[in-house]
Amino acid sequence: MDAITFIPDESRREPLYLQVYKHLTERIRDGELRDGEHLPSKRALAAHLKISVSTVETAYEMLVTQGYATARPRSGYYVNGIEGLVADRPYIVPEEEPERFGASTYRYDFGTDAVDASAFPYATWAKITREVMSDGGGLLARGDVRGDECLRMSIAKYLRDFRNVRCRPDQIVVGAGMEYLMGLIAGLTEGTFALEEPGYSATARILENLGASVCPILLDDGGMDEHALYASGATAAYITPSHQFPTGIVMPVARRLRLIQWAAQESERFLIEDDYDSEFRYSGRPVPSLQGMDPSGKVVYIGSFSRSIAPSIRIAYMVLPHDMMDRFLKKYGSYSSTVSRFEQHTLSRFISEGHFARHINRTRLVYRRRRDAAIRALQSMESGAVTVHGAQAGIHLIAELRCGFSAQQVAAAAAAHSVRVLPLADYYHGPSPESARDRMVLHFAGMDEETICDGITCLDRAVLGLQAGHSGHRT
Amino acid sequence: MDAITFIPDESRREPLYLQVYKHLTERIRDGELRDGEHLPSKRALAAHLKISVSTVETAYEMLVTQGYATARPRSGYYVNGIEGLVADRPYIVPEEEPERFGASTYRYDFGTDAVDASAFPYATWAKITREVMSDGGGLLARGDVRGDECLRMSIAKYLRDFRNVRCRPDQIVVGAGMEYLMGLIAGLTEGTFALEEPGYSATARILENLGASVCPILLDDGGMDEHALYASGATAAYITPSHQFPTGIVMPVARRLRLIQWAAQESERFLIEDDYDSEFRYSGRPVPSLQGMDPSGKVVYIGSFSRSIAPSIRIAYMVLPHDMMDRFLKKYGSYSSTVSRFEQHTLSRFISEGHFARHINRTRLVYRRRRDAAIRALQSMESGAVTVHGAQAGIHLIAELRCGFSAQQVAAAAAAHSVRVLPLADYYHGPSPESARDRMVLHFAGMDEETICDGITCLDRAVLGLQAGHSGHRT
Numbered sequence: 001m002d003a004i005t006f007i008p009d010e011s012r013r014e015p016l017y018l019q020v021y022k023h024l025t026e027r028i029r030d031g032e033l034r035d036g037e038h039l040p041s042k043r044a045l046a047a048h049l050k051i052s053v054s055t056v057e058t059a060y061e062m063l064v065t066q067g068y069a070t071a072r073p074r075s076g077y078y079v080n081g082i083e084g085l086v087a088d089r090p091y092i093v094p095e096e097e098p099e100r101f102g103a104s105t106y107r108y109d110f111g112t113d114a115v116d117a118s119a120f121p122y123a124t125w126a127k128i129t130r131e132v133m134s135d136g137g138g139l140l141a142r143g144d145v146r147g148d149e150c151l152r153m154s155i156a157k158y159l160r161d162f163r164n165v166r167c168r169p170d171q172i173v174v175g176a177g178m179e180y181l182m183g184l185i186a187g188l189t190e191g192t193f194a195l196e197e198p199g200y201s202a203t204a205r206i207l208e209n210l211g212a213s214v215c216p217i218l219l220d221d222g223g224m225d226e227h228a229l230y231a232s233g234a235t236a237a238y239i240t241p242s243h244q245f246p247t248g249i250v251m252p253v254a255r256r257l258r259l260i261q262w263a264a265q266e267s268e269r270f271l272i273e274d275d276y277d278s279e280f281r282y283s284g285r286p287v288p289s290l291q292g293m294d295p296s297g298k299v300v301y302i303g304s305f306s307r308s309i310a311p312s313i314r315i316a317y318m319v320l321p322h323d324m325m326d327r328f329l330k331k332y333g334s335y336s337s338t339v340s341r342f343e344q345h346t347l348s349r350f351i352s353e354g355h356f357a358r359h360i361n362r363t364r365l366v367y368r369r370r371r372d373a374a375i376r377a378l379q380s381m382e383s384g385a386v387t388v389h390g391a392q393a394g395i396h397l398i399a400e401l402r403c404g405f406s407a408q409q410v411a412a413a414a415a416a417h418s419v420r421v422l423p424l425a426d427y428y429h430g431p432s433p434e435s436a437r438d439r440m441v442l443h444f445a446g447m448d449e450e451t452i453c454d455g456i457t458c459l460d461r462a463v464l465g466l467q468a469g470h471s472g473h474r475t
Numbered sequence: 476m477d478a479i480t481f482i483p484d485e486s487r488r489e490p491l492y493l494q495v496y497k498h499l500t501e502r503i504r505d506g507e508l509r510d511g512e513h514l515p516s517k518r519a520l521a522a523h524l525k526i527s528v529s530t531v532e533t534a535y536e537m538l539v540t541q542g543y544a545t546a547r548p549r550s551g552y553y554v555n556g557i558e559g560l561v562a563d564r565p566y567i568v569p570e571e572e573p574e575r576f577g578a579s580t581y582r583y584d585f586g587t588d589a590v591d592a593s594a595f596p597y598a599t600w601a602k603i604t605r606e607v608m609s610d611g612g613g614l615l616a617r618g619d620v621r622g623d624e625c626l627r628m629s630i631a632k633y634l635r636d637f638r639n640v641r642c643r644p645d646q647i648v649v650g651a652g653m654e655y656l657m658g659l660i661a662g663l664t665e666g667t668f669a670l671e672e673p674g675y676s677a678t679a680r681i682l683e684n685l686g687a688s689v690c691p692i693l694l695d696d697g698g699m700d701e702h703a704l705y706a707s708g709a710t711a712a713y714i715t716p717s718h719q720f721p722t723g724i725v726m727p728v729a730r731r732l733r734l735i736q737w738a739a740q741e742s743e744r745f746l747i748e749d750d751y752d753s754e755f756r757y758s759g760r761p762v763p764s765l766q767g768m769d770p771s772g773k774v775v776y777i778g779s780f781s782r783s784i785a786p787s788i789r790i791a792y793m794v795l796p797h798d799m800m801d802r803f804l805k806k807y808g809s810y811s812s813t814v815s816r817f818e819q820h821t822l823s824r825f826i827s828e829g830h831f832a833r834h835i836n837r838t839r840l841v842y843r844r845r846r847d848a849a850i851r852a853l854q855s856m857e858s859g860a861v862t863v864h865g866a867q868a869g870i871h872l873i874a875e876l877r878c879g880f881s882a883q884q885v886a887a888a889a890a891a892h893s894v895r896v897l898p899l900a901d902y903y904h905g906p907s908p909e910s911a912r913d914r915m916v917l918h919f920a921g922m923d924e925e926t927i928c929d930g931i932t933c934l935d936r937a938v939l940g941l942q943a944g945h946s947g948h949r950t
Binding site for chain 1: 500542543605609617652729806810812
């Protein structure tokens with residue numbers, strides 16, 4: 001019984017039977033207890049370890065369930081040997097890695113699409129959540145893979161009223177973020193995706209991660225050039241026509257219609273309209289969706305509440321043409337929705353009771369002031385004349401800085417002053433054209449006006465430093 | 476100005492400027508207003524339509540933004556023609572389809588993995604949600620792609636204490652359901668996935684949808700047979716060793732170690748342990764995870780709260796070996812988590828404050844009583860002797876019915892009595908063996924004991940009817 005000698009510790013959180021079980025399995029695994037060996041009787045081991053017989057019995061039962069031992073009637077327990085089966089590579093625990101996520105390390109971060117936390121009506125959201133939860137247990141059951149009907153109805157109505165999207169609730173699929181939905185879309189076609197260049201690197205990455213083929217199409221002043229699209233052989237085109245990311249181009253209607261025409265010419269072709277920041281338009285009136293202009297059912301319209309409510313609310317949606325919805329249900333009909341039904345119902349009521357529209361209106365004002373502050377600060381920079389592009393909407397703008405240095409050099413100098421700005425060139429999949437050289441992308445929604453001004457003052461100082469250093473070198 | 480004559484309707488919800496804008500774009504699109512045509516002055520149109528000048532101005536601005544018109548300084552607005560660009564295929568709205576999802580149409584549904592709604596501690600969950608929401612706006616920002624650290628810590632501790640899983644929080648990835656996580660795993664390898672036969676059709680479907688190659692491996696009494704696995708050429712094996720789905724087999728430890736050995740032999744090989752219902756074990760003690768036996772870091776462990784809490788709480792998790800976590804972060808590091816951070820923090824506190832363990836204990840008792848009721852009812856069926864398999868854990872069991880009819884025939888007869896049972900044969904990817912012929916899968920967690928008994932009485936009646944019909948035919 002020597003191999004089974006150890007001191008069970010009653011003060012440990014681990015129950016005694018588990019301590020006995022673990023000790024026995026370790027002895028079996030290290031070969032001290034061998035194949036066919038007769039284990040001590042329950043009574044004997046209990047006496048030996050000064051524990052109860054029932055504790056030993058439980059441990060022995062576990063051994064049998066797990067295959068470490070066999071029980072023979074009226075004879076007792078016998079070890080099932082497993083020597084030689086245990087791999088001897090040690091389990092390597094690497095050093096603790098530094099935290100990769102979390103708060104920005106920059107004092108002024110114009111490179112993040114953070115939004116304003118303070119504008120979110122927590123109290124309302126919590127109240128609705130509470131009410132939804134008190135409505136009973138129906139929401140615990142599995143829901144519709146497309147999302148619950150109430151939420152699809154709220155979204156459809158919102159899209160009709162505010163975005164001129166033509167859709168019915170049964171065309172909508174709700175999912176946990178754009179990345180997830182793009183993955184589902186990628187599964188519905190085998191063709192090549194045309195992407196905007198410059199554009200969302202996230203979209204390219206998701207598609208490439210899924211093994212889909214992508215083809216960047218260089219934009220002109222009107223957005224994606226249809227001639228290049230025809231030449232590309234792509235079957236799907238991903239576009240942000242209302243406010244191109246990141247350039248801010250609004251696609252003219254004639255271009256929109258020519259893209260719809262492109263899609264309508266072949267049954268396998270379609271457009272993906274990502275209306276990612278349509279809620280925040282500051283000058284002029286809302287640009288209606290491209291989807292609403294399409295009489296042929298060739299546009300997949302996608303949007304998200306992650307930006308308009310909060311990044312941590314992981315609810316995005318897509319509006320599918322009817323034939324694609326049929327394909328969707330055939331392929332994914334057995335899946336579960338990726339969004340909690342409690343949160344779906346909370347959001348549905350948040351929209352249908354008007355809180356969402358009010359929140360958007362409030363937030364739009366806040367962001368407009370921030371945008372205005374950013375533009376004012378940029379235009380009073382001492383280091384050079386600045387032209388702002390694409391600032392009629394959204395939560396970022398393009399600053400074209402004529403200071404004698406490229407945006408890349410400015411970004412590097414700014415980083416040393418704890419200011420993060422991203423060169424437009426970073427948003428290109430391939431090499432960027434000369435016209436992008438002096439342009440930077442500035443996200444402004446996550447900072448208040450004072451912080452924005454301070455940040456741009458710091459940026460200015462960084463550029464002035466560059467210029468001083470440069471002239472210094474020259475002299 | 477005739478083409479622009481219509482009556483703006485102030486009583487409509489749609490603002491006047493939008494009515495004017497829409498009317499103008501329709502006239503441009505149908506060609507009544509042609510390329511180059513000079514639009515009436517703002518003042519003239521306002522007088523014509525009896526609306527304010529600023530309303531017309533807003534509509535004209537929208538036309539320019541959208542590319543329908545061009546503004547020329549000191550001259551006015553000119554139409555940009557777009558005739559011939561509008562596709563003429565009509566927009567087809569199909570008939571309303573019947574609801575595909577929602578409540579079961581069976582009176583007694585043993586075919587659904589529904590769980591008990593009444594056991595869920597709403598009040599606690601809502602209270603924690605409220606507290607999490609009142610903690611401030613920090614949770615609105617984008618979180619860690621793996622899920623927030625607090626939740627990963629709670630899960631790691633739970634898995635260590637209750638499942639003997641060896642992991643640290645930085646090995647955990649939280650995601651919106653198993654389907655999503657399986658998709659991520661599929662992206663980390665290019666090899667073939669060995670699947671249990673019979674097994675989860677959902678897993679096969681997800682992998683096939685993603686274009687991954689799968690290979691079903693016929694189970695023997697110990698689960699997945701390692702010889703067949705070696706022969707298959709697969710690089711990943713998806714297994715449910717603690718309680719195989721649907722057979723309920725507990726994989727013996729020697730088999731487990733041989734599978735770990737299989738994985739350890741090649742760097743690209745790994746095991747996926749799906750511990751889908753480990754929380755509900757009724758006889759004997761918990762079966763520790765296979766992951767905890769693996770010294771070589773070759774096991775991806777996955778689990779979900781959809782079953783243990785509720786299907787509508789879309790939170791699943793996986794524990795990755797360190798080298799796979801590196802691959803994960805390289806490939807998916809720029810993604811957002813698919814789970815709302817509010818819900819992550821709620822769940823984290825639900826676990827760390829002990830509510831989860833209490834809930835599981837309560838639910839386990841409830842399900843155990845339901846299982847016992849199901850077994851008792853099955854064993855008193857008049858239509859034939861019943862052997863129950865795999866009922867030591869989980870929320871389903873296998874009933875082997877010796878009544879002279881196959882499970883397929885019994886299921887069809889039961890359906891006519893509004894009882895849904897699924898033949899074990901349905902869980903095979905390929906043809907099922909003779910041994911599966913008389914076996915049915917019964918899920919019992921979604922009904923109370925009385926309903927279960929009534930359902931099985933109905934099932935019995937259905938089989939007795941079959942037998943009577945059969946002997947009737949014979950005579």
